[in-house]
Amino acid sequence: MTKQEIDPEAGLRLSAPELEVARAILVHGPVSRADLAQRLGLSPASLTRLGKPLLDARVVLEHDLVLDGSVGRPTRLLEIRADAEFFIGIKITGTQVQGVLTDLRATALDSAVLELASHEPAAVIKTVAELIEVLRGRENGDTHPKVISAVGLSIGGTVTGHSLVGRAPFLGWRQVDLGSLLAERTGLPVSVENDVTALVAAELWFGSGREAPNFAVLTTGAGVGYGIAVHGKVISTPDSGLGLGGHFPLDPQGPPCEAGHRGCSTAMLAMPSICAQVSTVLGRELDYGQVLDLGRVGEPAATAVLLASAAALGRFIAAIANLAMVNTVVLGGEGIELYSLFKDRVHEAVVADRDPEAGQVTVNIIDPGFDQWARGAAAVAIQGYAFSRSAAL
Numbered sequence: 001m002t003k004q005e006i007d008p009e010a011g012l013r014l015s016a017p018e019l020e021v022a023r024a025i026l027v028h029g030p031v032s033r034a035d036l037a038q039r040l041g042l043s044p045a046s047l048t049r050l051g052k053p054l055l056d057a058r059v060v061l062e063h064d065l066v067l068d069g070s071v072g073r074p075t076r077l078l079e080i081r082a083d084a085e086f087f088i089g090i091k092i093t094g095t096q097v098q099g100v101l102t103d104l105r106a107t108a109l110d111s112a113v114l115e116l117a118s119h120e121p122a123a124v125i126k127t128v129a130e131l132i133e134v135l136r137g138r139e140n141g142d143t144h145p146k147v148i149s150a151v152g153l154s155i156g157g158t159v160t161g162h163s164l165v166g167r168a169p170f171l172g173w174r175q176v177d178l179g180s181l182l183a184e185r186t187g188l189p190v191s192v193e194n195d196v197t198a199l200v201a202a203e204l205w206f207g208s209g210r211e212a213p214n215f216a217v218l219t220t221g222a223g224v225g226y227g228i229a230v231h232g233k234v235i236s237t238p239d240s241g242l243g244l245g246g247h248f249p250l251d252p253q254g255p256p257c258e259a260g261h262r263g264c265s266t267a268m269l270a271m272p273s274i275c276a277q278v279s280t281v282l283g284r285e286l287d288y289g290q291v292l293d294l295g296r297v298g299e300p301a302a303t304a305v306l307l308a309s310a311a312a313l314g315r316f317i318a319a320i321a322n323l324a325m326v327n328t329v330v331l332g333g334e335g336i337e338l339y340s341l342f343k344d345r346v347h348e349a350v351v352a353d354r355d356p357e358a359g360q361v362t363v364n365i366i367d368p369g370f371d372q373w374a375r376g377a378a379a380v381a382i383q384g385y386a387f388s389r390s391a392a393l
């Protein structure tokens with residue numbers, strides 16, 4: 001018997017190879033045994049042996065017979081029972097905590113938001129704990145609150161050891177052991193991660209990463225975020241949470257950012273900078289939605305700023321693809337509508353900065369909406385704790 005990887009108090013005790021099989025079925029399912037065996041480098045006999053406890057515990061379901069094109073004979077596809085476990089993901093911003101309840105596939109089943117009354121760590125943790133209770137269903141008078149396997153938290157800042165927040169500028173925090181404090185208060189396993197890294201983790205298992213082992217995630221909103229997965233692994237370093245993709249030079253004619261860089265990624269792509277440029281020219285305060293509306297109807301000042309931003313976005317995507325050697329770039333964040341509106345300009349700029357013989361760059365979009373961030377946090381919890389409680393249900 002190999003080393004047990006999970007909590008000995010949990011119901012289903014999986015060995016490390018069994019856990020690997022379960023995770024592969026979760027990420028790639030519905031999947032045939034032949035495909036799974038190939039992905040994991042296992043013989044059919046080993047796969048049958050390792051999959052048995054999962055089928056017995058009804059964590060994995062076997063579908064009806066289908067014709068598997070790769071082997072040319074009928075096979076049964078394997079799939080994880082998504083409602084075998086539930087997780088909560090919460091994004092902590094400077095003003096709110098935004099949460100989702102998800103199943104094992106990080107599908108959001110419910111969402112809720114609470115306002116933060118204070119940035120004091122104790123007050124934030126109290127609000128997060130209240131949000132967990134809301135999402136479990138207790139607040140709605142549900143007599144059977146959901147059993148939660150784990151909680152994931154994401155935050156704009158640096159995080160080490162999935163618990164310690166080193167620096168979170170939006171909250172004014174330094175060295176807050178958020179994960180341990182929340183775990184103590186709720187009795188639940190807690191994982192904390194930088195918000196963009198969490199988004200990369202969610203894409204790796206439940207989005208673009210299912211097809212592309214190498215990809216980058218680029219977010220635009222209040223700021224600019226950048227993260228990357230290589231060979232099927234999220235790249236995370238002590239500096240990942242510093243937002244180092246935020247000041248990449250993109251346009252020597254562009255406006256300056258607060259740090260004084262002319263035409264850096266924040267100056268060209270962050271929503272406040274785009275709004276400020278158009279507001280200055282038109283002499284009135286405009287929010288991002290209004291700027292986009294003006295761009296849609298071809299108002300010249302707004303259109304000029306948005307086209308320059310779209311070209312800068314394309315240039316950034318090409319630079320990422322060229323330097324990080326990824327052919328898939330996933331766009332997310334609240335500012336992503338710029339891409340939808342001026343897609344042609346973005347792609348022109350990508351092509352202009354890319355060797356014509358290089359592979360085509362695929363641009364994918366994360367569904368807009370506030371819960372994309374909370375769902376990222378849930379994915380981190382799923383990756384850390386999936387299948388540790390299944391048989392208890």
Ligand SMILES: [Zn+2]
Pocket residue numbers: 246247248257258259260261264265266267
């Ligand atoms: Zn800058």
